[in-house]
Amino acid sequence: EGVFSTLSDRLTTVLQGLRGKGRLSDADIDATAREIRVALLEADVALPVVRGFIAKVKERAKGAEVHQALNPAQQVVKIVNEELVNVLGGETRRLNLAKNPPSVIMLAGLQGAGKTTLAGKLAKWLKGQGHTPLLVAADLQRPNAVTQLQVVGERAGVPVFAPEPGNGVGNPVEVSRRGIEEAKAKQHDIVLVDTAGRLGVDEEMMQQAIDIRAAVNPDEVLFVVDAMVGQDAVNTATAFRDGVGFTGVVLTKLDGDARGGAALSVREITGQPILFASNGEKLEDFDVFHPDRMASRILG
Numbered sequence: 001e002g003v004f005s006t007l008s009d010r011l012t013t014v015l016q017g018l019r020g021k022g023r024l025s026d027a028d029i030d031a032t033a034r035e036i037r038v039a040l041l042e043a044d045v046a047l048p049v050v051r052g053f054i055a056k057v058k059e060r061a062k063g064a065e066v067h068q069a070l071n072p073a074q075q076v077v078k079i080v081n082e083e084l085v086n087v088l089g090g091e092t093r094r095l096n097l098a099k100n101p102p103s104v105i106m107l108a109g110l111q112g113a114g115k116t117t118l119a120g121k122l123a124k125w126l127k128g129q130g131h132t133p134l135l136v137a138a139d140l141q142r143p144n145a146v147t148q149l150q151v152v153g154e155r156a157g158v159p160v161f162a163p164e165p166g167n168g169v170g171n172p173v174e175v176s177r178r179g180i181e182e183a184k185a186k187q188h189d190i191v192l193v194d195t196a197g198r199l200g201v202d203e204e205m206m207q208q209a210i211d212i213r214a215a216v217n218p219d220e221v222l223f224v225v226d227a228m229v230g231q232d233a234v235n236t237a238t239a240f241r242d243g244v245g246f247t248g249v250v251l252t253k254l255d256g257d258a259r260g261g262a263a264l265s266v267r268e269i270t271g272q273p274i275l276f277a278s279n280g281e282k283l284e285d286f287d288v289f290h291p292d293r294m295a296s297r298i299l300g
């Protein structure tokens, strides 16, 4: 199960095909690289990412580390694993928090990406780490978004600052600003600002996100992206990078059954690290993203 299952099966099969071979000729390596390339493209990994990945694997596999190895096949597996870790960002990137609380974390992304759900997950996780988060409902676009955040906040045991008459109703920038004031007044050490998305990239939505970012000066802007949306994820990520800008990525719906190669592309395409991953609808279906663990899982 999961968005990488087909890719995982394919890569495992390709690499198992090398087992039992002694020396690997350049032709063997080229053939393997071709099969890996097809597997990545079929999984929806973006073409430039595939190109870079294959070039590195080939270059390294044809070098001394494989030719002088006692077990060339294992050495190739190791190279593929290391290059996957690199594509996924290398080291685990921790959340960047402010020296002087409250830290402000802004969530951005398309409608349906899983932002509101993620807000609850992150709030619960932060609380478990000993923080005292406040959720701020600045998604005033989707009719149910405020109520939905209140529901997840309740489940997470984290208070929600929601607009009410005289408190920024109808104005997400004002709600965000007041949310930060509330956090300061009540000594919350982290503020999570849930913002509005649309079904597609939209100028008005992007401007709103830009205005909220300017108003709350966040320590992190997390771009939330649905791993199941395919190649479109790359276009959306690029639009958000060039629009509001972001400092980190959260992958959602990794438990889905679509091809998740786009999720493998987003770090390389945007240059920003993946911080968290969501893999289900429950608040517990959430974890810190570790590139090395994800690579190992993909390679079986």
Ligand code: GDP
Pocket (backbone or CB within 6 Å): 109, 110, 111, 112, 113, 114, 115, 116, 117, 118, 142, 197, 252, 253, 254, 255, 256, 278, 279, 280, 281, 285
């Ligand atoms: P938002 O519009 O970005 O705030 O998205 P929501 O948080 O409302 O999520 C949209 C839908 O995706 C909801 O039905 C969520 O239950 C679902 N969802 C969110 N995260 C995940 C996930 O990691 N896995 C699965 N399977 N569903 C998710």
